[in-house]
Amino acid sequence: MDTDKLETLLGNQAHEFDLAVRITKEEDIAVARQMAKQLAQEMGFSLADTTKIATAVSELARNIYRYAKQGRILLRKKNAGKSEPAIEIIAADRGPGIPDVDLVLTKGYTTYERSLGIGLSGVKRLMDSFAIYSEVGKGTVVVAEKRRRRF
Amino acid sequence: MKETPSNPEQVVPILQIADFLLVPIQIDLDDKTVSRLQEQLLKEIERTRAKAVILDVRTVEIIDSYISYTLSETAAMARLMGCRTILCGIRPAVALTLAQMGIVLEELNIARDLEHALVLASSS
Numbered sequence: 001m002d003t004d005k006l007e008t009l010l011g012n013q014a015h016e017f018d019l020a021v022r023i024t025k026e027e028d029i030a031v032a033r034q035m036a037k038q039l040a041q042e043m044g045f046s047l048a049d050t051t052k053i054a055t056a057v058s059e060l061a062r063n064i065y066r067y068a069k070q071g072r073i074l075l076r077k078k079n080a081g082k083s084e085p086a087i088e089i090i091a092a093d094r095g096p097g098i099p100d101v102d103l104v105l106t107k108g109y110t111t112y113e114r115s116l117g118i119g120l121s122g123v124k125r126l127m128d129s130f131a132i133y134s135e136v137g138k139g140t141v142v143v144a145e146k147r148r149r150r151f
Numbered sequence: 152m153k154e155t156p157s158n159p160e161q162v163v164p165i166l167q168i169a170d171f172l173l174v175p176i177q178i179d180l181d182d183k184t185v186s187r188l189q190e191q192l193l194k195e196i197e198r199t200r201a202k203a204v205i206l207d208v209r210t211v212e213i214i215d216s217y218i219s220y221t222l223s224e225t226a227a228m229a230r231l232m233g234c235r236t237i238l239c240g241i242r243p244a245v246a247l248t249l250a251q252m253g254i255v256l257e258e259l260n261i262a263r264d265l266e267h268a269l270v271l272a273s274s275s
Binding site: 026029037048050051052059114125 | 244
């Protein structure tokens with residue numbers, strides 16, 4: 001695993017993003033997804049893609065709350081002014097880390113009893129790009145992106 | 152149609168129509184709300200001895216994997232109490248998202264809209 005990349009991402013400054021939501025309690029999951037929805041709407045995403053973005057943020061925020069107790073959701077507009085802007089989602093926590101990243105991306109795999117085991121694999125399916133950086137004892141960062149489509 | 156006695160613990164209104172319950176979910180389903188909804192619904196099924204529950208999610212904008220899980224789990228619990236659960240009014244954007252994530256709503260009967268749900272509820 002790329003430790004330097006993980007450290008860089010964990011050190012991201014909130015002010016470099018259009019939106020930063022600290023996840024420390026259950027209610028923050030709903031706050032994060034509402035704010036993601038608003039930003040996606042502002043950027044002109046279709047209703048379907050706005051829903052996918054908000055749902056992905058909901059999954060990522062819940063993972064932070066469940067496994068790391070606290071962390072951050074950072075959202076950024078990319079390619080501003082271009083015809084195809086994109087939204088970048090970063091979910092970062094200094095939690096326990098994931099021993100086997102490929103395993104958690106397997107549909108149906110979960111270590112949490114009240115779960116479908118679809119969270120991370122679902123986020124990957126909803127987004128245009130998806131990367132996960134994790135190291136046991138250091139933390140986990142998910143970086144995902146969704147491009148706006150012409151419609 | 153009568154509304155069950157108002158109770159501050161109730162997160163959503165539950166309407167009783169003949170021997171089934173109609174639950175219009177018109178709030179953002181956060182994690183606590185969806186668990187409270189489950190508890191409230193099971194109590195009402197017991198109290199009213201309903202044969203079917205209709206969950207109307209027409210105004211729900213986001214259904215993620217945890218909400219899906221809890222709704223399916225609630226339906227499985229209701230089934231153990233002899234009650235069917237019908238979900239209706241899934242928005243197109245929510246349907247797209249659930250399908251793309253590969254989420255299957257087990258235990259739930261799905262209806263197009265409230266009218267269709269009422270037909271299903273009465274046909275058992």
